[in-house]
Amino acid sequence: MFHLWLNIPVLDIPKTMRAVVYRGVNDLRLETVPVPRIGPGELLVKVAVCGVCPTDIKKIQHGTVPPPRIFGHETAGTIVKISSLVTRHSSLRLGDRVALHHHVPCLKCHFCRHASFAQCETYKRTGITAGFEPAGGGYAEFVRVMPFVLPGVVKIPVRNSFEEGAMLEPVNTILKAVKRLNPLPGDAVLVAGQGPIGLMFTKILQLRGVRVLATDLLESRLKLARKFGARRTCLASELSSLITHHSSLDSAIIAVPSDEAVLQALRLVRGGGQVLLFAHTKRAKSKVQSLKSKVQNPSPFSLQPSAFSLDLASICLDEKDLIGSYSSDFTLQAEVARLVFSRRLDVRPLISHHFPLEETAAAIALAAKPTPGSLKIVVEP
Numbered sequence: 001m002f003h004l005w006l007n008i009p010v011l012d013i014p015k016t017m018r019a020v021v022y023r024g025v026n027d028l029r030l031e032t033v034p035v036p037r038i039g040p041g042e043l044l045v046k047v048a049v050c051g052v053c054p055t056d057i058k059k060i061q062h063g064t065v066p067p068p069r070i071f072g073h074e075t076a077g078t079i080v081k082i083s084s085l086v087t088r089h090s091s092l093r094l095g096d097r098v099a100l101h102h103h104v105p106c107l108k109c110h111f112c113r114h115a116s117f118a119q120c121e122t123y124k125r126t127g128i129t130a131g132f133e134p135a136g137g138g139y140a141e142f143v144r145v146m147p148f149v150l151p152g153v154v155k156i157p158v159r160n161s162f163e164e165g166a167m168l169e170p171v172n173t174i175l176k177a178v179k180r181l182n183p184l185p186g187d188a189v190l191v192a193g194q195g196p197i198g199l200m201f202t203k204i205l206q207l208r209g210v211r212v213l214a215t216d217l218l219e220s221r222l223k224l225a226r227k228f229g230a231r232r233t234c235l236a237s238e239l240s241s242l243i244t245h246h247s248s249l250d251s252a253i254i255a256v257p258s259d260e261a262v263l264q265a266l267r268l269v270r271g272g273g274q275v276l277l278f279a280h281t282k283r284a285k286s287k288v289q290s291l292k293s294k295v296q297n298p299s300p301f302s303l304q305p306s307a308f309s310l311d312l313a314s315i316c317l318d319e320k321d322l323i324g325s326y327s328s329d330f331t332l333q334a335e336v337a338r339l340v341f342s343r344r345l346d347v348r349p350l351i352s353h354h355f356p357l358e359e360t361a362a363a364i365a366l367a368a369k370p371t372p373g374s375l376k377i378v379v380e381p
């Protein structure tokens with residue numbers, strides 16, 4: 001079937017599809033499931049690309065949410081079915097190539113008024129599913145997009161690829177963090193970790209006139225960091241010797257889940273400086289969880305020992321700020337789309353591996369244990 005006025009081929013939608021279903025810790029299975037039905041105000045999107053994200057890896061490897069679920073939330077694809085309610089109230093049309101956003105805040109509650117969108121109850125609901133408890137659904141052939149996340153759907157310009165569309169979500173989380181840090185042009189900012197996330201931080205900071213000092217454990221990534229605009233680079237082990245009181249840091253972004261990197265950055269930034277945590281997304285066991293596991297752990301009040309000991313005077317006396325940033329800021333979506341689609345932030349060199357849907361488990365394994373040659377990994381259903 002063709003839409004003559006647009007000449008866009010629209011698929012006959014099958015009844016069933018292939019999907020990678022999370023069935024338990026480290027248990028992903030390729031299954032045949034029903035293609036989701038859409039209701040009033042909804043879209044059905046044929047998935048072209050879905051990025052593999054560290055937050056999904058964490059859920060799969062640590063079982064932090066109950067199965068079954070279909071993960072994958074950095075999704076781009078084509079609208080193959082659209083409710084007439086949507087066409088009446090938006091510019092979205094059948095055949096549009098779109099990037100999806102699985103979380104959209106209400107913009108009205110206490111948290112939204114304070115720009116803490118990730119804490120908003122509406123935001124916490126996942127509005128995209130390929131079946132089961134909504135969890136993104138990008139590791140499947142089709143996804144259903146619910147009404148409350150429609151404001152997050154962005155059309156992909158003709159010259160841009162689905163891969164670029166799928167990168168809007170991670171880029172949004174980075175731009176949000178940069179705005180929380182709010183460095184001034186000329187500031188010296190450390191970006192610890194030069195994986196795909198760190199490299200995008202480096203580029204966005206460079207575009208704002210910031211002098212980036214990039215560190216990583218791998219020499220090959222430092223070379224990439226220079227291509228992405230880092231002024232200086234060094235191996236993480238050499239950082240302390242590089243920073244003296246003659247060349248101080250104004251702030252730091254920690255894009256690796258290393259407590260030691262945080263402590264080191266807090267020591268190295270100068271008074272009034274900021275350290276932003278971006279990769280510390282795994283919670284330490286709480287007292288309640290310890291109580292639950294009382295049988296295995298006879299001392300209910302012994303919390304997990306933390307290697308983290310913070311000199312609070314560095315916060316009070318030296319006025320250093322320790323800040324965090326998690327997830328995306330919906331209000332930045334238009335700016336993110338301009339940044340990526342104009343290729344001022346060219347995300348194409350960041351995508352190192354494409355996996356077919358059947359090999360999603362291998363894609364996730366590689367993303368969890370990156371190699372010198374691996375950066376952003378995507379699945380193409």
Ligand SMILES: [Zn+2]
Nearest residue numbers: 053074169170
């Ligand atoms: Zn993500």
Ligand SMILES: [Zn+2]
Nearest residue numbers: 106109112120
């Ligand atoms: Zn809200």
